[in-house]
Amino acid sequence: MELYESTIESLHSRLVKKEIKPSDILDSVYRRIEAVDPSVKAYLKITKELAYEMAGQAEERINNNDNVTDLTGIPVGLKDNMVLEGIETTCAARMLQGYRPPYTATVLKKLKDAGAVFTGKLNMDEYAFGSSTENSGFFTTRNPWDIERVPGGSSGGSAAAVSADMCISSLGSDTGGSIKQPASLCGVTGLRPTYGRVSRYGLIAFGSSLDQIGPLTKTAADNAIMLKHMAGADVKDSTSVDREVPDYAAVLKKDIKGMKIGIPDEYFIEGLDREVKEKVMQAVSVLEKSGAKIEKISLPHTEYAIDVYYVVAPAEASSNLARFDGVQYGLREKADNMIDMYKKSRQKGFGKETKRRIMLGTYVLSSGYYDAYYKKAQKVRTLIKDDFDAAFKKVDIIATPTAPTTAFKVGEKSSDPLTMYLSDIFTIAPNLAGLPGISIPCGFDSKNLPVGLQIIAKPFMEQDLFDAANTFQQAADFHLKKPGLK
Amino acid sequence: MAITKKDVEYIAHLSRLEITEEEKEEYAKQLSDILEHVERLGRLNTDNVEPTYYAIDMKNVMREDKKKESLDKKKVFDSAPEIKDNGFKVPKII
Numbered sequence: 001m002e003l004y005e006s007t008i009e010s011l012h013s014r015l016v017k018k019e020i021k022p023s024d025i026l027d028s029v030y031r032r033i034e035a036v037d038p039s040v041k042a043y044l045k046i047t048k049e050l051a052y053e054m055a056g057q058a059e060e061r062i063n064n065n066d067n068v069t070d071l072t073g074i075p076v077g078l079k080d081n082m083v084l085e086g087i088e089t090t091c092a093a094r095m096l097q098g099y100r101p102p103y104t105a106t107v108l109k110k111l112k113d114a115g116a117v118f119t120g121k122l123n124m125d126e127y128a129f130g131s132s133t134e135n136s137g138f139f140t141t142r143n144p145w146d147i148e149r150v151p152g153g154s155s156g157g158s159a160a161a162v163s164a165d166m167c168i169s170s171l172g173s174d175t176g177g178s179i180k181q182p183a184s185l186c187g188v189t190g191l192r193p194t195y196g197r198v199s200r201y202g203l204i205a206f207g208s209s210l211d212q213i214g215p216l217t218k219t220a221a222d223n224a225i226m227l228k229h230m231a232g233a234d235v236k237d238s239t240s241v242d243r244e245v246p247d248y249a250a251v252l253k254k255d256i257k258g259m260k261i262g263i264p265d266e267y268f269i270e271g272l273d274r275e276v277k278e279k280v281m282q283a284v285s286v287l288e289k290s291g292a293k294i295e296k297i298s299l300p301h302t303e304y305a306i307d308v309y310y311v312v313a314p315a316e317a318s319s320n321l322a323r324f325d326g327v328q329y330g331l332r333e334k335a336d337n338m339i340d341m342y343k344k345s346r347q348k349g350f351g352k353e354t355k356r357r358i359m360l361g362t363y364v365l366s367s368g369y370y371d372a373y374y375k376k377a378q379k380v381r382t383l384i385k386d387d388f389d390a391a392f393k394k395v396d397i398i399a400t401p402t403a404p405t406t407a408f409k410v411g412e413k414s415s416d417p418l419t420m421y422l423s424d425i426f427t428i429a430p431n432l433a434g435l436p437g438i439s440i441p442c443g444f445d446s447k448n449l450p451v452g453l454q455i456i457a458k459p460f461m462e463q464d465l466f467d468a469a470n471t472f473q474q475a476a477d478f479h480l481k482k483p484g485l486k
Numbered sequence: 487m488a489i490t491k492k493d494v495e496y497i498a499h500l501s502r503l504e505i506t507e508e509e510k511e512e513y514a515k516q517l518s519d520i521l522e523h524v525e526r527l528g529r530l531n532t533d534n535v536e537p538t539y540y541a542i543d544m545k546n547v548m549r550e551d552k553k554k555e556s557l558d559k560k561k562v563f564d565s566a567p568e569i570k571d572n573g574f575k576v577p578k579i580i
Contacts, residue, residue, distance in 0.1 A: 102562045238547035239540065241544075306523075307527050310520060326567060328574050329566065336578070346502055350503070355503055376528070376532065379537045383530065421520075434540070434542040
């Protein structure tokens with residue numbers, strides 16, 4: 001087995017035994033990137049110089065036994081909406097080409113302090129607006145399982161890179177499902193933490209009441225390691241919650257005896273692909289055989305989640321994207337007055353989906369419409385949250401499909417925005433309620449495309465997600481299958 | 487709610503976007519479709535429901551009004567489109 005195929009756990013063990021050096025792993029990963037990224041196109045930028053510098057520092061730490069962590073020397077890819085000082089960060093938007101941030105995101109600083117190595121910046125839907133990575137301002141990433149198909153989005157590059165072994169782990173961000181859905185479509189393990197678990201400082205904002213940074217990995221055990229290093233309160237993010245971070249990996253369970261799993265009726269609807277449903281139900285069966293108790297539950301307001309989201313998220317986005325005005329950074333078009341400068345710069349710099357969301361958001365927040373749309377949506381958001389609160393009085397976790405279908409073809413859904421929005425149908429509701437969720441591979445359809453199982457837990461109970469996911473990954477080996485890339 | 491071309495022109499102005507004639511038609515249709523879908527929220531009775539702005543229980547976080555280290559000016563200006571003296575140069579405002 002090549003080093004690039006390995007996991008955080010297994011590489012860490014070999015690194016501390018000094019069987020391999022961090023630069024050996026990096027060499028292997030970069031060779032892999034050279035071989036397959038021309039077809040997958042996950043990376044916007046490779047940061048080789050920085051990576052080898054970090055690998056050198058990691059090697060020194062290991063040799064001197066100086067504060068070595070389980071991430072020291074591990075290559076991690078970064079979604080390009082997280083700022084790294086001095087290194088171009090674009091959000092895959094032409095608006096930000098050439099933008100070199102004057103500061104580093106807290107999460108990246110934490111991973112750097114732990115000794116991780118940054119391989120490069122990964123492709124995404126522009127500003128995280130999308131579910132397929134087709135809205136990238138530069139190019140579309142392809143699904144390693146079938147390069148005619150999308151990897152999902154908006155963290156498409158992050159999911160594809162892990163799936164194709166082009167990094168050992170990656171970071172993504174999730175607002176409406178942008179980690180979970182691409183994880184599902186690419187057959188990897190992706191976690192969206194509880195809102196407030198991980199600092200958003202340095203994450204270029206989309207929807208501030210929804211955004212979270214999260215890890216994508218090959219296994220649940222690796223994911224637990226990543227979160228331990230990423231989570232925690234941050235004075236720079238006043239929505240981050242001051243709550244102890246468990247050593248998730250150290251207490252990771254391999255069985256879930258007595259754990260109660262809720263299966264909501266409303267997620268098994270028309271529009272859910274028959275094969276996806278089959279694989280998800282088989283996965284639930286596996287969890288049952290592993291000791292869990294399965295219970296039917298109802299989350300009655302599920303069908304309104306998309307409507308709430310497509311009012312709230314664009315509203316917050318329209319406010320967050322007001323800063324892209326050509327004044328301090330980003331693209332600037334010449335004009336002889338300020339308003340025209342704003343209009344021309346933004347028209348030139350933003351892609352179609354971005355403009356659509358900004359206008360939608362501006363409309364629902366505008367005078368005369370705020371109560372009817374934005375306030376109403378936030379009230380229905382309460383009803384959705386209440387559904388989950390009631391369900392969690394009876395069960396510990398909730399299991400659903402992550403996405404209604406497996407990976408679709410490039411271009412298949414891009415002509416109708418509404419059709420694209422509906423691919424987020426299962427991930428949105430828990431996000432509106434601030435809940436943590438993980439997607440793990442639970443099977444393949446007849447086209448050999450991965451199917452994802454979404455598990456949702458109570459706030460700050462990521463441990464339950466890891467325990468359930470890890471238990472599943474002892475009983476089934478879908479997460480170990482690799483796409484046949486040449 | 488049908489969004490007209492005039493509505494789109496107004497929203498585009500509020501959003502500080504200079505969109506083309508062709509885009510006005512396209513966005514009018516797409517925004518109308520999305521809003522039609524979203525209007526389903528009107529079916530639900532939310533008379534006695536409080537809005538949720540943050541799903542996780544949060545309190546306002548304050549700090550001492552004391553000067554702290556800020557961003558390095560040189561690094562901030564590194565990505566600026568146009569600088570003059572100690573500021574960002576922009577077209578005339580008034």
